[in-house]
Amino acid sequence: MKILIQGGHLVDPANGVDAQLDLFLEGGLVASVGEAPAGFEPDQVIDASGQIVCPGFVDLQARLREPGQEHKGSIDSETRAAARGGITTLCCPPDTSPVIDTPAVAKLVQERADQAARVRVAPIGALTTALEGEQLSEMVTLAEAGCIAFSNADLPVHNTLVLRRAMEYAASHSLLLMLQPQDAWLAAKGCVHEGVVGLRLGLSGIPESAETVELSRILMLVEQTGARVHFGQLSTGRAVQILRQAKRDGLPVSADVAAHQLHLTEMDLLDYSSDCHVIPPLRTQRDRDSLREGLRDGTLIAISSDHQPHDADAKLAPFAESEPGISALETLLPLTLRLVDEGVLSLEQAIACLTSGPASVIDNHNGHLGVGARADVCIFDPQQHWRLDAQTMQSAGHNTPFLGWDLKGRVTHTLLNGRLSYQEPSKKAED
Amino acid sequence: MNNKNIQLNKEGRLRHFLDIEGIKRQLLVEILDAAESFSSVEAQRVKKVPLLRGKTIVNLFFEPSTRTRNTFELAAKRLSADTLNVNISASATSKGESLLDMLHNLEAMHCDMFVVRHAQSGAAHFIAQHVAPHISVINAGDGSHAHPTQAMLDMFTIRRHKQAFADLKVAIVGDILHSRVARSQIHALTTLGVTEVRVIGPKTLIPDISTALGVHVYHDMWEGLREVDVVIMLRLQKERMTGALLPSEHEYYKLYGLTPEKLAVAKEDAIVMHPGPINRGVEISSEVADGPQSVILEQVSNGIAVRMAVMSILMGQSFSSDGEAGP
Missing domain, CATH: 3.40.50.1370 (Aspartate/ornithine carbamoyltransferase)
Known part of the structure; x- marks a missing residue:
């Protein structure tokens, strides 16, 4: 299968490309950029004039709900949503049921994803057996079964000695840890940021220190063990500051931020909107600004979706009893592009946060479109305005505070291994 | 909003x-x-x-x-x-x-x-x-x-005794963090235009950010009660002891229990309120609860x-x- 993507503006941050260039794909790989290879006869030509052509997006955290919670979503439904969002690789956390702590579950997830054939799904293995924070999982065996990193999802490893041992063990085999820093005691029973809004609403708070205390505990152990750690979904400005210093000190750490944290704040909770119930919680405008600054100066290397689809009932309850999380795959690109419109990032930086940035965290050979790279491509119209509508959402979860928002930037085509995994319905007739 | x-x-x-x-x-x-x-x-x-x-x-x-x-x-x-x-x-x-x-x-x-x-x-x-x-x-x-109706009955009780709200200083004592009554009282008092709302208690029950509600925070009850017109005591829930918010009822009473001695630093005609049910000897002494300045039963x-x-x-x-x- 040979595909020519013609007339588009190619943005490939990893290779420093930002120009109008044709892209030639063959056998699932990038055959050439700009000039047609000798004798290239495309089977398909995609007209990308007026559009941005870039590497397919790499999402460092998205829950697919399978196995175990198929009433909220399935690998089939959620990979459909991911492809619509321009995503070609996504990492799914181990808190499925059963937990991804055996090679069998890790393989099951990948096989189901292979059948769906829309997105490369990279499972994150459990750091401890059953995520109980006590016994180390068989990390090497899990890595052989395809796990690209290890995490305890949002469950705590209370015992610092266990955490240290896990990090030492991971470091001895060059395995990556992906940790969400939240001290379970400081966060206990909390459901919103501990601040003025939470106080007014009478909702239990999760203080900033829940994030900074745990981040600091892990950083001290990184210093001691040399383990490579990626921090997922930071939410506070203070954590960005601590991480900036840790990187300056040369620690092997990186971090991302969830797209919603860059646009929403605690003020969005004032009517008890359960769609804004997320963990870590929405924080202050100052935190939001610091997170944006962290992206701009490279302290934060990626924007993740932190996708968590839910059934309708999960959100139909008083705030604290509703389940946290946003169905976020389909808004990852427009929320990132919004930062370009607001002058926070350049277009190239924004695309790097979705491609080369996250790919570098998981040592994934994707995330760029150099010759010989896997042909994972996203084509989007940067100018198109659209509204997110529950009726047309591909995710089984419609839980998002962005319904009805005026979004700008719409994916028209997604290609995985040189094959179309998504095409915007209106574009189908034209091609 | x-x-x-x-x-x-x-x-x-x-x-x-x-x-x-x-x-x-x-x-x-x-x-x-x-x-x-x-x-x-x-x-x-x-x-x-x-x-x-x-x-x-x-x-x-x-x-x-x-x-x-x-x-x-x-x-x-x-x-x-x-x-x-x-x-x-x-x-x-x-x-x-x-x-x-x-x-x-x-x-x-x-x-x-x-x-x-x-x-x-x-x-x-x-x-x-x-x-x-x-x-x-x-x-x-x-x-x-x-708990808006509770707050309104408290405002009603205050108005019956003090007529106008404008010149009043009101102190609320106790667990502001967990109290729905206190939140509604604070909003009602500030909306009705009292001069000053004070909240009195330790930081574990009154987080620093409470000032955002438009109140003055006191950790010392003797200081907080000085010259106030109204003292509102809050009920202390027993579970606050187990949550490491307070060391003991005994120490709480020593610091924040309303006794005749502490009440004496308030204005002479200050009234004492409590949304009930009261814990005698924990947040309030019986002498005060049953004393002439108490309007607790009137509230009911x-x-x-x-x-x-x-x-x-x-x-x-x-x-x-x-x-x-x-x-």
């Missing part, structure tokens, strides 16, 4: 009573004035007015409470409404029937008003957002968020008049003592 006006209808009249925050002074004064006229009904031999005849009011209590429920029930009966008490333990709802299913069931029985108490902050808002448009919701306490009787006022205003019925008083 988006959507806070869920409490008001298009004409700016009260439709639900969920929270003092977001309600203008004029509406609060209207409630107090209406309560004033209803309090005369209670003094009559026949204590009933036909204002809400034919209306059905459901007391929907997801948290046990006899006192608050009793005053709501009496208020409804004195307005000639039919009442239904539904007590739901938390375990019953978790067993299957969802909160919304239960609401829709009650709606199908043609009820006009829900009086809701729930352990979760925002529960009354949630219910108000989902009920049929003709139903009014009164928040009878949601989690740590709000004022509760009925204030709840009658809120119910009739929500149902669009006004009442004046020299008008259609009594049957």
Whole structure:
């Protein structure tokens, strides 16, 4: 299968490309950029004039709900949503049921994803057996079964000695840890940021220190063990500051931020909107600004979706009893592009946060479109305005505070291994 | 404050009573004035007015409470409404029937008003957002968020003793962090324009950010009570000891229990209030609770008049003592 993507503006941050260039794909790989290879006869030509052509997006955290919670979503439904969002690789956390702590579950997830054939799904293995924070999982065996990193999802490893041992063990085999820093005691029973809004609403708070205390505990152990750690979904400005210093000190750490944290704040909770119930919680405008600054100066290397689809009932309850999380795959690109419109990032930086940035965290050979790279491509119209509508959402979860928002930037085509995994319905007739 | 006006209808009249925050002074004064006229009904031999005849009011209590429920029930009966008490333990709802299913069931029985108490902050808002448009919701306490009728009966009691709010200094003592009563009192007092609201307690019960509510924070009770006109004591929940918020009841009483000695630094004519039920020897001494400055029992009787006022205003019925008083 040979595909020519013609007339588009190619943005490939990893290779420093930002120009109008044709892209030639063959056998699932990038055959050439700009000039047609000798004798290239495309089977398909995609007209990308007026559009941005870039590497397919790499999402460092998205829950697919399978196995175990198929009433909220399935690998089939959620990979459909991911492809619509321009995503070609996504990492799914181990808190499925059963937990991804055996090679069998890790393989099951990948096989189901292979059948769906829309997105490369990279499972994150459990750091401890059953995520109980006590016994180390068989990390090497899990890595052989395809796990690209290890995490305890949002469950705590209370015992610092266990955490240290896990990090030492991971470091001895060059395995990556992906940790969400939240001290379970400081966060206990909390459901919103501990601040003025939470106080007014009478909702239990999760203080900033829940994030900074745990981040600091892990950083001290990184210093001691040399383990490579990626921090997922930071939410506070203070954590960005601590991480900036840790990187300056040369620690092997990186971090991302969830797209919603860059646009929403605690003020969005004032009517008890359960769609804004997320963990870590929405924080202050100052935190939001610091997170944006962290992206701009490279302290934060990626924007993740932190996708968590839910059934309708999960959100139909008083705030604290509703389940946290946003169905976020389909808004990852427009929320990132919004930062370009607001002058926070350049277009190239924004695309790097979705491609080369996250790919570098998981040592994934994707995330760029150099010759010989896997042909994972996203084509989007940067100018198109659209509204997110529950009726047309591909995710089984419609839980998002962005319904009805005026979004700008719409994916028209997604290609995985040189094959179309998504095409915007209106574009189908034209091609 | 988006959507806070869920409490008001298009004409700016009260439709639900969920929270003092977001309600203008004029509406609060209207409630107090209406309560004033209803309090005369209670003094009559026949204590009933036909204002809400034919209306059905459901007391929907997801948290046990006899006192608050009793005053709501009496208020409804004195307005000639039919009442239904539904007590739901938390375990019953978790067993299957969802909160919304239960609401829709009650709606199908043609009820006009829900009086809701729930352990979760925002529960009354949630219910108000989902009920049929003709139903009014009164928040009878949601989690740590709000208890607006309690706050209004406290304002009513203060006004009876102090006439104007403008020059008052009011101190609220105790667990502000977890108290729905305190939040509603603070909003009511600041909306009604008192000079100064003070909150007194340790940092574990009064986080630093409390100043954002427009209050002055004191950790020393002797200092905080100086020259105040009103002292409002809050009930201390026993579970605050287990949560490492306080070392012991003994030390709490030593620091924040209201004794005659501490009360002496307040103004001579200061009144002492408590939403009840009181823990004698924990937050207040018996001498003060039963003493001449205490208006604690008055608060209870004022509760009925204030709840009658809120119910009739929500149902669009006004009442004046020299008008259609009594049957």
